[in-house]
Amino acid sequence: MKEKKYIKRSIRWKLISTMIGLIIGLLLTLSYIHVSTEKKNLARELSTLTTLMRENLVDRGKMLSDNLARLTENGIASFNLSNVTEIITKSVNEDRELSYAILMDFSRKAYIHTSMQELQQEELVDEAAYYAASQITATINEYNKDGNTFLEFVVQIYTGTNPWGVLRLGFSLDPLNQEIANMKNDLLDESRKIVVWGIIISIIFISVGGIIVYIISSRLSEPLISLTESVRGLSSENFSFSEEIVVKSEDEVGVLASAFIEMSKRLKWSYKELEDYSRTLEQKVGERTLELRDANSKLQEQDKMRTDFLSTVSHEIRTPLALVLGFVRIINMKLEKVVFPLVDVDVDKTNKAVSQIKKNIGIIKLEGDRLTDLIDDILDISKMEAKKVDWHMENLSVSNIIGRALEVTNSFSEMYKLEIVEDIEDGLPEVVGDSDKLKQVVINLISNAVKFTEEGPVICKARKINSEVMISVIDKGVGVDGADQEKIFEKFSQVKNGLKDKVKGTGLGLAICKEIVEHHGGRIWVESEYGKGSNFTFALPCA
C-alpha cells in the first residue's frame, strides 16, 4: 500500500512540483522586472520633481528677492526704512518657506534681521554674511547652519548707482527636503504596494495554476497509475485490475493502456488455460495415483499369490516325487532282498532282464534326483527374484565356505575322476554373507567345472585383491565362447559345446550364483577361451 501511494505521489508530484516551480520562477522574474522598472521610473520622477520644485523655489526666490530689493532701494531712497521692514517682515511671515531676510550694508551691519532682531544694528560675522558681502551680483548661496539647509538669495542694493549693501533672503530647504522625503516615502509605499500585489497575484496564480496543473497531471498520471497498479496486480495474478482501466485519452498513454488491456486479457486467458491445464493435470495425476495404488495393491496381491504358488508348487510336486522316488527305492530294496535271490541267473534271458531292471531303476533314481534338483533350483531363483529369501548374514571365513562346498562336490568329482585342487591364500579377511548361499555358489561353479571338463585338475583359488576377496574356479575344459560369456548367467541358458552325453542341467546354476553374489554386493564373471578352459570368478567385499 505504501508503495502504491509513493508511486501516485511520485508521478503526480513530479508534475505538480515542476509546473509550480516554473510558475513561481516566471512570476518572480516578471515581478522583479516590473518592480525594478517601476522603481527606476519612480526615481526618475522623483528627481525631476525635485529639480522642478527647486527651480520653482529658485524662481520664486529670485522674483521675491528682486521685488524686495526694489522695494528696499525705494525705501532707502525715501528714508522710510520702517515701511521696508514691515513689508519684508510681512513677506517673511507670509511665506512659509522664507525663513529669514537680512538687510545689511557691505560692512555687514544688519539693518533688518527677521530671524534674530537682537542682531539689528550689529555687525554680522557669520560665514554667510561674509560671503554675501563679498558678492557684487545677485547670487544664490546654499549653506548649512545648525543642521538646517538654507538657500540664500543675495541681491545687491544700490543707492542711486552706488552699491550700498545686500538683501539676503534665506529660504529654508527643509520643508522642500521634507516634501521630497515625503514624496520618496510615498514612492516607496507605492513600490511596496506593487510588490505586495505582485506577491498576492503570484499566490493567486500559483494556487490557480497549481489546481490546473494538479488536474492536468492527475489526468495524465491517473491512467499511468492505474496501469502501474494493474501491472502490479498482474504480477500477483490478479487480472481484474485491467478491466477497471478506462481508456479516455487517445494519446500515448491511452494507446499504452489499451495495449496493456489487450495484453492482460491474453495473459488472463492463457493463465486460465494454464490453470485448467494444471487442474486436469492434477486430476490426471490423482487418477494415475489411484491407478498406481490399485496396481500396487494388485502387485502385492500377486506377490502374495506368487509366494503361495511357490509353496504350493513345491508341495504339490515334491510330494508325488517323494512317492515315486520312495517307492523306487523300496521296489529296489525288495527286488534286491526278496526277488532277485529267487531268480535263476543261469537262464540268460532272466539274467539279462535282471540286469536291465537294475539299470532302469538306477535311471529312474537319477532322473528323479535331477527333477528334485531342478525344482529346488526353480524355487530358489523364483524366491530370490521375488526377494522372498531369508538371508542369514554373518561374518564368514572364505576357506571355511570352500571347505564345506568341497565336501559336497568331492563325491561327484570322484565320479568323473577329476582332481580338485585347493589354492587358498593364507590370512584371508572375512566376508559378510549367508554361508549356505555362498557355499551353493561354490558348489555350482565346481559342479559346472567338473561337468564341462574331460581332463586335468579343477582349481579352486581364493585371493585378496584390493578390498575384495576373489574366489575363482578354474578348469581346462570346453570353455565358453566370448559371445556367450554374458548369456550363460541368464536363466535357462545353456550354450552348445562339444560334450553331449555328459551335460545334464537346466541352465539355472549360474543365474542363481549371480543372484546370490549380487545380493552380497559382489560381482561374478567368466574369463574363458573356447576349447581351452574357463575361469569363473566372484568377488566379495571384505568385511
Add this chain to the structure above:
Amino acid sequence: MYKKILIVDDEVNMRMLLKEALEEFEEKGVELLIVENGSDAIESVRAEKPDLVILDAMMPGVNGFDVCSTIRNELAMKDVYILMLSADGQEINKQKSKNVGSDGFMTKPFDPDEIVEKVAQILKMEI
C-alpha cells in the same frame, strides 16, 4: 513293552510308503499307528503315547505345526520324539518346526533308507 510309531499324513500313498519303509520295524514288534489328519493325531498321541511321531507339516485343517505344539504344550509330553516331514524345505519352515518343539526335520523327497536309519537311531534298535 513294544515301541510305538505314529505316522501322520493326509496323503494315502505317503502313508503307504512310510508304512512299507518301516515294515522291518513292524516285523521286529514295533507297533505302527497310522492316522490321516491332525486332530486324529492328537487323539492318538493322547491315547497311545507313542515313542515317535512322524508328522507331515502341511495338512488341511489342523496342520503338523499345530499338532506338534499341542503335544508339547497342552498334552505336556516332552519325551515323545517328533520328526517333521515337509515338502517345503525353506529355512523358515525348519525354524518354525523347531519353534513349536519338534526334534527333527526332513524334506520330501527323502530317501527311505535315511528314514529307516533315523528311526533305528531314535528307537535305539538295530536293523
